Amino acid sequence: MPRQVDHDARRLEVAEVAARLIAQVGVERVTVRELAKAAGYSTAIVSHYFADKRQLLLFTYQAAAQNAQERVDSVLSAAPEDLEGCLTALLPLDEARHRDWQVWLSFWGMAIGDPEFAEVQRRRVIGSRKMIQGVLEAMARKGKLSGDMDFDLLSRQLLTVVNGLAVQAGFDPADWPAERQQNVLSKAIETLLGQG
Template sequence: MPRQVDHDARRREVAEVAARLISQVGVERVTVRELAKAAGYSTAIVSHYFADKRQLLLFTYQAAAQAAQARVDAVLEHAPDDLIGTIEALLPLDEARHREWQVWLSFWGMAIGDPEFAAEQRGRAFNTRKRIEKVLRTMADNGKLAKDTDFDLIARELLTMVNGLAVQAGFDPADWPPESLRKVLLQAVKPLTAKA
């Protein structure tokens, strides 16, 4: 009897290898052939799961975004008003998150000229901003933030900070180690909680 294959697990495995290759050589230099070789599969198997490189890259981007969302969900399940934990879950504070940001940065370049990729990027950014805004509102409900705070504006500022820090850390990780990222984050949120 032939062995059962978990197709979703195999797609995720290929996407993880793609993310690793993207972080090492950039999205332009990743080929289906090189990816198949790195994953230990034939190009036929990779092509069975992904019609082309574009579909593979979109899936890889979505997988990275889902991993980040799962980290945020875990933080908020434990403490729905944990702003620092929420933002730390998004920052490149370890190797896996650094790799995710390399994928996202590569994807951003592609999204400039591709309406589907651009829509995906807009949707992810919007959802992340709204999640940050929800945390801020929960903080206000719990007395940790002033009720008259402009939640949308602060969420936009914090998302912009996350993106900026991640870009800097992505291109110069030696100058932006996790402790520096956390220090900037703490400095940014300090004035918020002082207003409660």
């Protein structure tokens, strides 16, 4: 009897290997052949799951985004108004999160000249802003923020802080260890919310 293969798990395995390769050598140098070799599969197996490199990269980007969403969901399920915890969950504080950001940064570069990738990126940014805005609104409902604040503007500013920190940490992790990222984020939150 042939062995059953969990196709979703296999696709995620391949995406994980792709993310590691992107973090090591950059998206341009990742090939299906090198990816198959690193994953211990034949190119035929990788091609069975992904029609081409473009589809593989899109799936890898979405898998990295899902990792972040799961971290955020974990924080917000415990405390829907935990703004700092929510934003901290997005920062590249460890190796896995740093790798996710390497994938995202590579994808951002590709999105500049590709309308489909640009649309995926645009939707991801809008979703992140809405998530942050929802946390701000939860804080207001709990009396932790004034309800007359401009939550749309604040969510944009806070997402800009997270992206700025992550980009700097992505390119110079030695200068941006987890503690420094968290300290800068805390100060930015205090300043933007008028609590500092």
